[in-house]
Amino acid sequence: xxxxxxxxxxxxxxTAVRGRAFKWxxxxxxxxxxxxxxTDGIWSWCVPLTGCAAAMSFSLIVVCCICIDGDAxxxxxxxxxxxxxxCAVIGLANLGLALLAGLEGDLFVDGRxxxxxxxxxxxxxxxSVFVAAAVKRLQDREAGEQE
Numbered sequence: 001x002x003x004x005x006x007x008x009x010x011x012x013x014x015t016a017v018r019g020r021a022f023k024w025x026x027x028x029x030x031x032x033x034x035x036x037x038x039t040d041g042i043w044s045w046c047v048p049l050t051g052c053a054a055a056m057s058f059s060l061i062v063v064c065c066i067c068i069d070g071d072a073x074x075x076x077x078x079x080x081x082x083x084x085x086x087c088a089v090i091g092l093a094n095l096g097l098a099l100l101a102g103l104e105g106d107l108f109v110d111g112r113x114x115x116x117x118x119x120x121x122x123x124x125x126x127x128s129v130f131v132a133a134a135v136k137r138l139q140d141r142e143a144g145e146q147e
Contacts, residue, residue, distance in 0.1 A: 017070030025063035032058045046113035053118035057125045064129045068136050073129075084133060091126030094119045 032055030040051060067073035101107045101116030108114065 014070070014072035017072035018067055021063045021066035021070070021072070024066060025059045028062045029055060029059035032056075044112055046117055047115060049115055050113050050117035050121070054121045057121035060125045061128045064125070065132045068129070068132045071136075073133070080133075080137075084130060087126045087130040087133065091123050091128075091130060094123030094126065096123075098123060 036051040036055050039045060064073060098116050098120035106114060107116050
């Protein structure tokens with residue numbers, strides 16, 4: 001970054017990887033929404049906000065994992081330690097909110113997943129991004145030691 005809030009710079013390879021990730025994320029989003037619509041028509045398993053959030057969350061996981069695997073998720077000239085911590089904290093906070101709602105009996109009402117299910121889905125996204133980034137970092141570290 002050129003400054004604290006400057007423009008993010010990516011090289012051509014990263015831009016190509018991000019394009020592939022967005023393509024697969026879009027396909028995953030459409031598939032997730034179709035699955036939600038079909039299953040919701042058969043039995044009402046969640047409120048619409050949670051169903052859409054689950055579809056979006058699944059597609060975000062796909063986009064992030066493809067970008068992380070292709071070294072295109074983090075920008076080139078930024079420290080990553082803080083970004084790892086933010087992903088872990090946001091993920092755990094959302095999972096904690098979903099757990100709290102479950103303990104209070106607000107997660108499921110009449111067998112339907114309620115709005116706190118969106119926290120559950122979003123928490124899974126951030127925890128998945130953190131895990132994928134940590135695994136990629138270990139793989140890169142091992143590849144560097146072998147060379």
